[in-house]
Amino acid sequence: MxxxxxxxxxxxxxxxxxxxxxxxxxxxxxxFSDEDGVVYKEDRDFDLDSYYNKYSSVDDFLAKTxxxxxxxxxxxxxxxxxxxxxxxxxxxxxxxxxxxxxxxxxxxxxxxxxxxxxxxxxxxxxxxxxxxxxxxxxxxxxxxxxxxxxxxxxxxxxxxxKFKIYILFPSLKYLRKGGRISVTKYILGTLLRKRPITVVNKEGKNEVAGSATNTDEGIHKILEMTSEGFTRFPKQVIIIHGNNEDYAQRMEKQLREYFDDVKIRKKCTGVTISAHTGPDVVALISEF
Incomplete structure (x- = not known):
């Protein structure tokens, strides 16, 4: 069949x-917030580079899916x-x-x-x-x-x-816009320069799992949580990034240091994900 x-x-x-x-x-x-009435399809003809450029060229740019x-x-x-x-x-x-x-x-x-x-x-x-x-x-x-x-x-x-996904957000801004944290937590976290880490739970929803003060610390925490304290290792992982190859490489470096013989692939995420995380996000999808 x-x-x-x-x-x-x-x-x-x-x-x-x-x-x-x-x-x-x-x-x-x-x-897009800067293009009233224009609707795009996230298909093979969609210009992903132009989309990511909007985050730096358009004030308070937002995308909705x-x-x-x-x-x-x-x-x-x-x-x-x-x-x-x-x-x-x-x-x-x-x-x-x-x-x-x-x-x-x-x-x-x-x-x-x-x-x-x-x-x-x-x-x-x-x-x-x-x-x-x-x-x-x-x-x-x-x-x-x-x-x-x-x-x-x-x-x-x-x-x-058998999957586990952890996401390191570039800031609290997009969690706040999505209504996932309170105004108080947003202000406090911003003052402390915290970067949130979320996990996709068993119900398929995104929830806060921790925070970090910088990218490398956040990546290390993601690896630690993924492996349950470096005791359980996936057979393959996918590094997902929001048009930031540097963050992806930094995650790959730590993966190769802590996770022996794991298959690693990297992928720049599209609008469906980054519209809710913002650019410069880095995430780890693990399959056990």
Whole structure:
């Protein structure tokens, strides 16, 4: 049985890689504070460099994202059906962070109303960014073993628990704008020059896990928390950064010092993530 895969642009998957492994990417939409009424799609044609430049060239710049519509998913499903796919596995952003999985479900309902013979299996990643890609890679591995879509999706939902994501924010500003800390904590933290560290919890929501006074200290704390005091090490990690290769390299240096033989990949995150973290964010996705 031919199986197809769909994810959203919050996965940070590269368009060329998505094409290579046969994944349809449904884009989220984006609006900018300096461009009233203009709506962008976070697709392969989106200019990520220009977006990041806005943080330094536009005063109080903010970006906002919106989940894809059910029709966006419906179109992706139809494309796969035309390619002969009989089962579709959809891996989405955490339901604790976005309503994207609801759009994916409604898109499937639209497909069923057309009486299209295809099974769609939804997988809530309960995470974000490249954790979604890691799930798809695991799905492709299971597919090669001869498993069918329903069983693959079941195992992927179980596999979600093997991920851990810690994020070092550049400042408290974006946590405050997102309503995740109080005004009092924001003022105090700003005065103390604190940089918050968050973790994606079991419900797929972002919560404060600690703080640091500088980037290197924050990276060290993330490695310490990830490894539970350097006693438990992941089999692979993805360094996610907000257009700051220096921070990514500094994290990689510490990883190679403390985590022996771990597979490391680096990825600049797109708008879906950085709109909520700000630029210069650095994060670690670990798979155990």
């Amino acid at each position: 031919k199986i197809g895969y769909v994810t959203d642009s919050g996965s940070d998957i590269d368009a060329i890689y998505a094409d290579k492994i046969g994944v349809k990417v449904v884009p989220l939409t984006i609006t 919106a989940q894809p519509t059910p029709h966006d998913f419906f179109v992706a499903y139809e494309e796969l059906v035309k390619e002969g796919v009989e089962e579709i596995i959809v891996v989405t952003l955490s339901s604790g962070l976005s309503g994207t999985i609801n759009s994916a479900r409604l898109g499937y309902n639209m497909l069923k109303r057309k009486k299209v013979e295809v099974k769609v299996h939804l997988v809530d990643s309960l995470h974000a960014s490249y954790a979604e890609v890691l799930l798809i890679e695991e799905g492709l591995r299971l597919q090669k073993q001869g498993l069918e879509g329903e069983e693959i999706a079941k195992r992927l939902r179980e596999h979600v628990s």
